[in-house]
Amino acid sequence: MTDTPHATCCGHHHPHGPHGKAHDHCGHEHAAAAREPDAMALVSARALSLRRGGRVILEGVDIDIVAGEIVTLIGPNGAGKTTLVRLLLGLEAADGGQIRRREDLRIGYVPQRFDIDRALPMTVERFLSLGLDVRRADITAVLRDVGAEHVIDRQLAQLSGGEGQRVVLARALLRRPNLLVLDEPVRGVDATGEAELYTLIGRLRTERGFGVLLVSHDLHVVMAASDRVLCLNRHVCCSGVPKTVAKHPEYVRLFGAEMARAFAIYEHHHDHAHDLAGRPMPDASTDTQVAPTSGARGGEGAA
């Protein structure tokens, strides 16, 4: 696993599994096998590792995000997805490895949680103009894009979870980023709104050419919207173009045919977690859209 093949999936049981075909679809990332960060990428990291209290949180993680590309991180709870994002954003320091950020990097960030203290009085409009040179018309336009035009004069502390997420996304877009980082952006957004948000992000990516790093639990949407998927379980155990990854025997076994139990199997496979009867434990991440077992394969789009 050291040279990060592009679409090998979790090769613990099949270290030499049939992954040759996967390389065909790889558009970028040809420097990934090198140990040096990719200078062309917006953000490039090599061999990132992090420990907390003797526990391995991340180990040997390589990742590149280039302009115009949507990269999605998937993986079970506790896989280190959010931690990896925090390292890439510079919110936390890694214990080992290298991160290179392009000099002109301009990040738009949508954190997992956006809870505003009620003690702070601030309207949405003010929040969206803090540190930015924007007029009310710009703000109205971007709020319309994310479907939250009606909240412009509201207090931040009065927003619902979904509205808050849209407002932070609006701020991220207003910054004219070349890298958009979204950590589970659809929390508190209903299914229709979710599909719309992904469509919007995909469209803006095409229009503006920014790179996107997405953390998600939702395999349906991930498969439809991503250019590249990285599945993480403390190390990168799977990486590649969604279609190819989705056809990969390992992937199908983990996420496809048995999607209903995908994460449970996944954890079982890697962590050997069992309940008292010896069956794989149901994973806590049941906020994943649990689909019926047949026909739930990824890559068919977010219906």
Added chain:
Amino acid sequence: MLEPFLLRALVAALGLALVAAPLGALVVWQRMAYFGETMAQASLLGVALSLAVGGDVTVSVLVVAMLAALLILLLSRQRVLPLDSVLGLLHHGSLAAGVIATAALAGPSVDLLGYLFGDIFAVSQTDLAWIWGGGVLVLGVLYFIWQPLLRLAVHEELAIAEGVPGGRIKAAFMLLLAITIAIAIKILGILLVIAFLIVPAAAARPFARTPEQMVAITALVAVAGVVAGLALSARSDAPGGPAIVLVLAAMALTSLVRARIAGRGD
């Protein structure tokens, strides 16, 4: 006309009210009341330090308050105890140490009450210079780092991910807080300094729709509290600092109750 000592008290407290307004609002927004409280109470060790080495109280209080802030920051990184317990431990511990050290150094005749609750009517010309000079400095620096401070107050990680130098801005803010505590300590004492910061801000919150409005209303509340508190003190012979804080607390309670009744409890 006002007596000179009363006039000096008024000028000192009004200066402090203006400095305390933006800082108090920031302390409330960032939930740092207990943090500030700990810095202030550790400052009694600064008083002891100045008794020991004979330097100026304001300077040694400033130094000790900064050291306390640093210690709190270091201890906030450990994960054995939650931060409020650590702060509780530090603030009671340093208060006890401060009382003992002060009494040991100054002898039994020491005016502990003066250090704990301040003595606003003993304000000298030098104190006034400290308050207004330090106050202008604090407000000037705040003006320049206001926007990054606001962004950190809204969402710290978002601000840092967007490129706000979080560590430096927060360090600057703590320095400003330490300066304010140092110049206020003679007037309000280590036990009432933080109340003077956060109580007016709490009273202002229900009436504000923007951060700057909240600061302006906080300043108005604090000025009103100072005038009313000193009047109460002059009339009833109550100690000045406690009289001001009592009036402010009454205003804050009234404001919160009124906001609750009016359904504006946002």
